[in-house]
Each structure stands twice: as structure tokens, then as C-alpha cells.
Amino acid sequence: MSNNVYLIKLVSIGSSPLSVVVHTLSRVGLPAVLPCSVASHLDHRPHIQWQTISDSVFERMGQEQFQGEAYRDRADVPEELLVRGNCSLFLQDVRFSDAGIYESYLVVGESSIKNRILIQSVHLAVIDHKDIKSVQTGAELILDLHTHQAEQVIFQNSNETDWTVLWEKDAVINKKDYLEKRDNKLILSNVTARSAGTYKVLDSEGLALSTVKATVTVELLILCLMKAQSKLHFLS
Known part of the structure; x- marks a missing residue:
């Protein structure tokens, strides 16, 4: 013993x-x-x-x-x-x-x-873990890594077929988005419409620890456009 x-x-x-x-x-x-x-x-x-x-x-x-x-x-x-x-x-x-x-x-x-x-x-x-998230443009998308086994996060845009390496342990691969690892979570700030898609957290064997389907809503932008159009219509 x-x-x-x-x-x-x-x-x-x-x-x-x-x-x-x-x-x-x-x-x-x-x-x-x-x-x-x-x-x-x-x-x-x-x-x-x-x-x-x-x-x-x-x-x-x-x-x-x-x-x-x-x-x-x-x-x-x-x-x-x-x-x-x-x-x-x-x-x-x-x-x-x-x-x-x-x-x-x-x-x-x-x-x-x-x-x-x-x-x-x-x-x-x-x-594995599976989740569906919906965030508004400009907000944060929070991806839970769940475990220290997480080695990589990959992303597939909703309109594309290719996968992109978004994050690797100890290194930020895609600098186009603001990424921050905090408390075993990956934070994507100021998301845009192109942030919508599928995110996978992979272990060292390439197995998916989690899969997240993310949608990005633009209600605020649409509301502003509708108000602007209404104002123009009133002035005309």
C-alpha cells in the first residue's frame, strides 16, 4: 500500500x-x-x-x-x-x-x-457536453472548457464548411477576435454575426469534450434601422 x-x-x-x-x-x-x-x-x-x-x-x-x-x-x-x-x-x-x-x-x-x-x-x-447559446452582437460569448484536459478550441462558421483553430492551450491562434481565458472558460468579446456557428473543445486526442452551437442576434441593430426608416418616412 x-x-x-x-x-x-x-x-x-x-x-x-x-x-x-x-x-x-x-x-x-x-x-x-x-x-x-x-x-x-x-x-x-x-x-x-x-x-x-x-x-x-x-x-x-x-x-x-x-x-x-x-x-x-x-x-x-x-x-x-x-x-x-x-x-x-x-x-x-x-x-x-x-x-x-x-x-x-x-x-x-x-x-x-x-x-x-x-x-x-x-x-x-x-x-461529452453539448450546449446551445444565443448572444447579441457586441456581447460576450462564454465557452466553458469544462476540464484541464482541454487542449484546443475549433470553430466552424454557420455559412462555411472549414474548421478554424480559434484557441490552443497557452497560445492565442486567431487574433481577429478578442479572446481571454478566465476560470477555465474562454471569453469571446464583442461578437459579430460571423461569430455564429459551431465551437468544439478538443482534448489531446482530438476528441470533442464539448460542442456548442452559437447563434448571434441583431435585434438592436434591426430596431435602430427600423426607427431610422420610420423617422425618414415621417420627415418625407
Whole structure:
């Protein structure tokens, strides 16, 4: 535990009647909770393991813990919940690569040969964010990057087929628009009619973390034109 290596033979001896697969869903970048419960009276320091088919995710026995490499600083089974029988896995900043089947085990035994009892199987699905925004000309368009996984924002004008790189992490690519990154959001100031279109936030693999369809309204401009035309008509 605590990332130390233990030479322990683990033998799976059976499954809990609760081990039917539970399905849960999270949007990328948000926290996710994979449910699990174990009889709290079995041990005041239950030894719990979470794993996927290919990776160790998290392991806890009392204050000792181990996090898998892909889940470093993102996975936890809080000790204060575990002693009350709640062995749920808490994942932070969920990634697309986190999707799949997770299994929780209760590890029992006092010798070098320990047995594992399957407690729960959980299927985690991870989906992207989708949004529709409408702003007026001259206003701000706020794009939520959602997560530090965001590497790039691309834009497709409503009347065009090509995509333009609007923003990249640590660099402003398109200087025609005023861009500002603030609190994990991208702010486009003084939008125009040409700001209408589709915005995609991409991760390092080019996968869309979010898609935003933006429309730009020009009611104020139309109102001014109508008033001007009305005034000209009155004067004539």
C-alpha cells in the first residue's frame, strides 16, 4: 500500500449477490461516483480493491492506499465512508479513457494468501457536453472548457464548411477576435454575426469534450434601422 510492493497471492473465491452490473454515466471532466457497499461489521478496517479489466484503479486498507498510474490524484474511497460500509469509488476529472467496467473486491485473510470477494461490477459511460447559446452582437460569448484536459478550441462558421483553430492551450491562434481565458472558460468579446456557428473543445486526442452551437442576434441593430426608416418616412 502507499505504492509499496506486496508479494501477496490473491485468490478470487466468489461473488457477492450484489455483483450484478450497475450502470452509471458521467460527462467528461466532471466527478463520478461508482457505487459500492459492504457490510461494515465485517472489519473495522475493510480492505477494498477497485480495478478494471486491465488496470488497478484504487486500493485502501485503513489509511494505507494505492492509486493506479492512470488514476493518480483522481481516485479515492474515503476512509470515513469505508468504515461505515460505503466502498464507492470517487473519480475526479473523468476522462473518455475511464469508460468501461469496474469491479470492487473485498480482500480477506490474514496470511500471505488472501482471498478476494467480488462486491460490485459497475459500467461507467462517459459522454461529452453539448450546449446551445444565443448572444447579441457586441456581447460576450462564454465557452466553458469544462476540464484541464482541454487542449484546443475549433470553430466552424454557420455559412462555411472549414474548421478554424480559434484557441490552443497557452497560445492565442486567431487574433481577429478578442479572446481571454478566465476560470477555465474562454471569453469571446464583442461578437459579430460571423461569430455564429459551431465551437468544439478538443482534448489531446482530438476528441470533442464539448460542442456548442452559437447563434448571434441583431435585434438592436434591426430596431435602430427600423426607427431610422420610420423617422425618414415621417420627415418625407
